[in-house]
Amino acid sequence: MVKKIKNLKEFSLSNDRFEGANLMCPGCSHNIIVREVLNATNDPVIVATATGCLEVCTAVYPRTSWDVSWIHIGFENAAVAAATVAAAYEVMKRKGKLPPATQKMVDEGREPKIVAFAGDGGTYDIGFQSLSGAFERGHNFMYVCLDNEVYANTGGQRSSSTPIGASTTTSPAGAVSYGEKMQKKSMVEIMADHGAPYVAQVSPSKWKDLVKKVQKGFEVYGPVYINAQSACTTEWKHAPEDTIEVSDLGVESCVWPLYEIINERDEHGIIYSTKLNITYRPKQKIPVEEYLAAQPRFRHLFKPENRHIIDLWQKAVDARWEYLQRREEAGV
Amino acid sequence: MARDMKHIDVEEIKDLGWDELIPGAALFSFKEPVEDVVEVPMEERPYAPTNSHEWQVGDWRVEKPVFNRDLCIDCQFCWVFCPDISILSRDKKMIGVIYEHCKGCGICVEVCPTNPKSLLMFPEHMDNEEALKQWPQKEEKKKD
């Protein structure tokens, strides 16, 4: 059942199912994303979380910060965990063996929403196999990647989501290095190419866009992938109060474009239409340099010998933005 | 015998022996069933003592946000962007800061659109009454 959210005031009527006094860093985007996702629906939610900051900070014995059922198994298996909970739910529903309170919800048309949260390490890297498998199998669940582009939980090591030029603890900038050497991979397209009915990229700073996409994701049957920008005060090294501003800089510079890919499928799962929609278009695209300058993880790029990496960044972002616009125009 | 982790007194938890633990280290959110949690505001929920709602992290703060009701337009930016569920908002009205859960990140202040802001950071030790007295005046828009 879709929750009606016309504006932020209406959204603020939501009763959170995620609790404070968890142990996440002050100013952490993960928490903001989790709140926005959970508050996007009034249906019951069941959560699986990969090992990572969110997991180690919200279920530290003897306290839980979750008012929904929650499971953590390992680093690499949040997708299969959520997918199998979804499968178990469907078996029990078919057999008529759901717990009474759950059955009551189902009877009211409020089926539980099953959501996996994982960081980019648990998604782009170690959890990719489990994620790919679960999407190929088509389970009915939502996977939200909290993408802070680094292994924040273990102390800031590079992941395959770390963007070029970022200084991390395993790709540090130094006398002869500008930091991370690789471009990050495009998880949104990779997951869309699994044939998932709905895939989107979001930023917590654009809360309405995020909530709308999550709601769309909850409405389709099948696996849904949401790639959420998650500015990390500790590893991006910006001040905690600047989390939303840094996120916005990412969106407004098109470093973090907000878009969705919809694979429309017939009853046999055959895709008859793929559409990419850009859901937010900056009024005036700001230079990437401003985004980079806001984050000390890129500080060294402003040295003369590394300026070319900033130019490279701008080129890459422009090319990508162009690509997205062309796809949108072409309706593919 | 495993102790009932839904009802145990918070003070007792840390003294539990191995034989009193729930098998599998499961934790419960509530003391009793809550059929439809989204219909129950936090202040009315039967939280189990093991719910972090019953805990506090306020001592993490160096500075605290102070809320000025007189200036607030109830836009709810602070509510939506608060990472720590520490902005108490009811019936579309901003009520105040839950200091037990606020870690003092300052996002609420940054996103506050009023002029002057309706939320500002003040030293942790300062009285809120005192802070309100020191509230700055409206900032004139700089001319280019």
Add this chain to the structure above:
Amino acid sequence: MAKRMELNEVEVWDGNMAAAQALRQADVDIVAAYPITPSTPIVQNYSKFLADGYVDGDFIMVESEHSAMSGCVAASAAGVRAATATSSQGFALMVEVLYQASGMRLPIVLTVVNRALAAPLNVNGDHSDMYLGRDAGWINLCSYNPQEAYDLTLMAFRIGEDLRVRLPVMVHQDGFLCSHTAQNVRPLQDEEAREFVGEFKPVNSMLDVANPVTHGVQTEEDWHFEHKARQHHDLMNSVPVIKEVFAEFKERTGREYDLVYKYKMDDADVAIVALGTTVESARVAADRMREQGIKAGVVSFRVLRPFPFNEIVEALGDVKAIAAMDRSAPGGTFGMLFNEISAALMAKGKHPVVLNYIYGLGGRDTTIQMLEEVYKQLDECAKAGEAKYPLQQFIGLRGPKLSFY
């Protein structure tokens, strides 16, 4: 509702079919699995049962064994019955999640068709995978033939799901020697089996939206130890439940199981201790030895974990010489059976000669003649009252004799 399968009083099933039939009859809600030789036919048979309408649950063909066990953990925490099967490398890939399953106290059933671990790659049977997982906090049940693989798989659900236990259970069978060897099996009819296994009783089900529960928490030095202690305590205390289930099964079928398996041990001077199909082959060898006047017996673990300390000492305490036969590369020490049996005997003040034989790795044939040779060596030691051979010998090996200690 699943269709009923008409079964003959005597079926000729291999170990894989026996295990698959037990999973079918147990009405498992979620089987999440990945193929690997030699356990593959279990999930093939199971998916055929599903295709023909004999299974009401879901069968999820996942993309790895890691996901197979992760899926079982999630399903079990969701509050449904979950099971899977694996071998060897697949088992190794599952290991991380085996600990999650037991730590979260989820009564998953895993049928393990034992096979060697690479390198070099080998698809045949030995006990390397069993040994790899023995500290994972699971109840370990051992079968020696297809009938037992069937019986123990049914019983595994009852034992693991008992509210006094709530632990995952592995049922081991030998790769090929059991899994691909068809023998007479007397199955229960579907309704008898279902009645015996009973309905799954969810505990802290994630699907109960009115009672949110958090599974898989983080504990640090202030809590981890207590939780592991609780887990070990409950594993150790599963023994009475295992015995109850064995007793009830005997009442229904006449087939008797005990923590420790004994053959002709009442008056035995020498004994072979082994696992898997070798236990039965050793019976043949023991009978031949007795024809030659050597009082030979056989002992095995029906329940490897929890370790039946008193029972194993009772079984072996009066024996003069014992062969601990380990079918797993010992990796720089004695084999597991040697270490555990010797420790148990010593702790109870018993000092028989104990020899360690490493045998049958990678499916190398274990012949009756080879077992007879072992008995003959034991007989010499028994008569001499001391070890007349190196404490660790590799047998059935080409090339010069290999021994240690």
Add this chain to the structure above:
Amino acid sequence: MLEIRWHSRAGQGAVTGAKGLADVVANTGKYVQAFAFYGSAKRGAAMTAYNRVDDKPILNHEKFMRPDYVLVIDPGLTYTADITANEKEDTKYIITTHLSKEELIKSQPKLEGKEVYVVDCMQISLDTIGRAIPNTPMLGALMKVSGMFDLEYFQNAMRKVLSKFPQKIIDANMKAIERAYNEVR
């Protein structure tokens, strides 16, 4: 205890044959065992399958066997496989071949002086079933040579074993069994 070793190529049905035989024998109240050796080799590779039959439960799990019967269902294996391995004095050989017994022994001298029977299971299976699956005809020949069961009893029992197959296939197999039963020399 009666022990049987099958020589076959993967895909020719030796395992199915061994299990089918076990099924039939188990129905008479006897104890059976049917197993095979596998490597990672695929269809076409030489392989062996085994049966044990006894009046009491079979405990022996050694792969080593001194067979009472050696069944060779692929003609080529007579020359390339070690079909006389671990033979006993009275081991009986039933060999698929288009040759006469004398011709066969001449072509494979190590069968000299042994109790050898020949039957062309390949041709029979091609004629009756339409495919080179020489396992069921070999069982027909084994019945004749061993006297284990009479033809009619065995055919009835095999009908049950094959019951999941279409009637046409069952009928073809029955014909194959009967021909081999009558043609084995």
